[in-house]
Amino acid sequence: MRFFSRSPIVPVLRFNGPIGMPSALRQSLSLATAAGPIEKAFSMSKLPSVVIIVNSPGGSPVQSNLIFRRVRQLAAEKNKRVYVFAEDVCASGGYFLALSGDEIYADPSSIVGSIGVISAGFGFEKAIHKLGVDRRVYTAGANKGSLDPFLPEKPDDITRLKAIQSDVHATFVAAVKERRGDKLKDHDGDMFTGAFWSGPKAAEMGLIDGLADMRVKMRQLHGDKVKLRAVPFGGSGLLSKLRRLPRMAGAAGAAGFAGSLAEDALATLEARALWSRYGL
Numbered sequence: 001m002r003f004f005s006r007s008p009i010v011p012v013l014r015f016n017g018p019i020g021m022p023s024a025l026r027q028s029l030s031l032a033t034a035a036g037p038i039e040k041a042f043s044m045s046k047l048p049s050v051v052i053i054v055n056s057p058g059g060s061p062v063q064s065n066l067i068f069r070r071v072r073q074l075a076a077e078k079n080k081r082v083y084v085f086a087e088d089v090c091a092s093g094g095y096f097l098a099l100s101g102d103e104i105y106a107d108p109s110s111i112v113g114s115i116g117v118i119s120a121g122f123g124f125e126k127a128i129h130k131l132g133v134d135r136r137v138y139t140a141g142a143n144k145g146s147l148d149p150f151l152p153e154k155p156d157d158i159t160r161l162k163a164i165q166s167d168v169h170a171t172f173v174a175a176v177k178e179r180r181g182d183k184l185k186d187h188d189g190d191m192f193t194g195a196f197w198s199g200p201k202a203a204e205m206g207l208i209d210g211l212a213d214m215r216v217k218m219r220q221l222h223g224d225k226v227k228l229r230a231v232p233f234g235g236s237g238l239l240s241k242l243r244r245l246p247r248m249a250g251a252a253g254a255a256g257f258a259g260s261l262a263e264d265a266l267a268t269l270e271a272r273a274l275w276s277r278y279g280l
Contacts, residue, residue, distance in 0.1 A: 007225045010218050011041035012051045014230065015067070019093045020060025027233075029056065031066040037231045038067075042074040044231070047222060050075070051214060052084045052101060057275050058092025058114065061168050068175070071100035085214045086110040089278050091196050092118075095207070096172060099179040105212035111278045112202035115172055116194025117165040124150050180206055196278065 019029045027033050041050050052071070058064070075082050084101030086094075091114035098104050098112075106112055128135060128150055135150040146157040173192050177184065183206035184191070191205060202208045218226050 007227045008047050008222050009045045009227050009229050010047055010049050010051055010222065011044050012053065012214075012228050012230045013037055013041050014053045014055075014233075015094070015097050016053075016055045018059040019056060019067075019097070020063035028059075028063075029067075030060070030063045031070060033233060034067050035070060037233050038070055038074060041231045042078045042080055044229070047226075048080055049218065049221060050080050050082050051218065051228065052082060052097070053087060053214070054084055054090045054094050054098050055087035056091075056094030056097065057089050057278055058094050058096075061093060061096070061117065061172065064093035064096040065171065065175075068096055068100045075100075075102070083214075083217065085212070085217075086112055086199070086208070089275070091278055092116070096175065098208075099175055104208040105210055105214075105217065106199035106202060106208050108199045108211055110199040110202075111196050112199060112207055113191075113196035114194055114278075115169075115176060115192050117169045117172070118194070119161060119165065121147070122149055123153065125152050176207075183209070 013034075015029055015034070017029055021028050071082060074080070081103075082101045084090075084098045084104045086098060086104070086106035087110065089111045090098050090104075090106065091111055095113060095115065125135070135148075137145045137148060137151070139145050143157070143160075145151065147153070147161065169192070176192070185204070185206045186192075187205070191207075197205065197207075199208065199211050203210050215228065218228060
């Protein structure tokens with residue numbers, strides 16, 4: 001009987017990195033890449049618990065919302081309770097993912113929050129003017145060239161962008177209020193300003209349920225013999241990365257390879273900028 005006995009298993013999903021920011025050499029965290037592992041996590045164990053680890057500085061609000069909703073749909077269908085544990089950063093879109101949990105926990109040094117929307121870029125119109133370069137843009141549609149980085153900003157374009165940001169922000173705020181409910185305690189009035197906090201302050205504000213370690217929490221719920229089993233995301237190894245490189249031969253292949261490396265370098269810089277916003 002002891003030989004055939006099995007320890008109870010809790011599936012563990014890891015949502016790691018920027019959301020919806022793919023490159024030639026790296027898959028992004030999106031519904032397309034996460035759907036399979038999410039489905040597996042909700043079907044691989046008879047225990048009523050699923051664990052999600054979040055370590056993300058944010059990214060695409062659309063992909064954040066899509067992953068959030070898929071987790072909640074399956075939690076309802078399978079009658080499972082979702083426990084989220086924040087690691088280094090659980091901010092912006094990363095916190096949106098955390099809202100899929102019925103309970104959210106963090107480390108004392110975790111960064112939590114940043115409930116806001118941001119758009120960032122550069123303006124090069126003065127640089128190309130100094131270089132003597134003419135920018136020629138031809139459009140069908142008066143607003144098709146909005147926010148072109150090589151042209152001067154237009155007040156109407158900025159107003160339009162801020163209106164879109166306001167709509168996206170409202171969706172985020174509504175999700176926070178729906179999921180956290182009466183637990184929220186916004187004493188300082190800056191909960192939805194894009195500010196972020198350490199784990200203890202986030203717990204005080206009701207953004208998370210407390211400070212806890214994943215293994216300790218699961219043992220409290222399911223006993224000391226419980227096993228935590230990671231659900232892998234496919235296509236993250238070196239071979240998978242090489243398969244995503246251009247397969248064209250000769251000079252075209254070399255150019256495609258160089259372009260892929262350049263694209264990956266830019267994506268890495270963009271991801272690095274997201275992490276650095278939180279001091280990491």
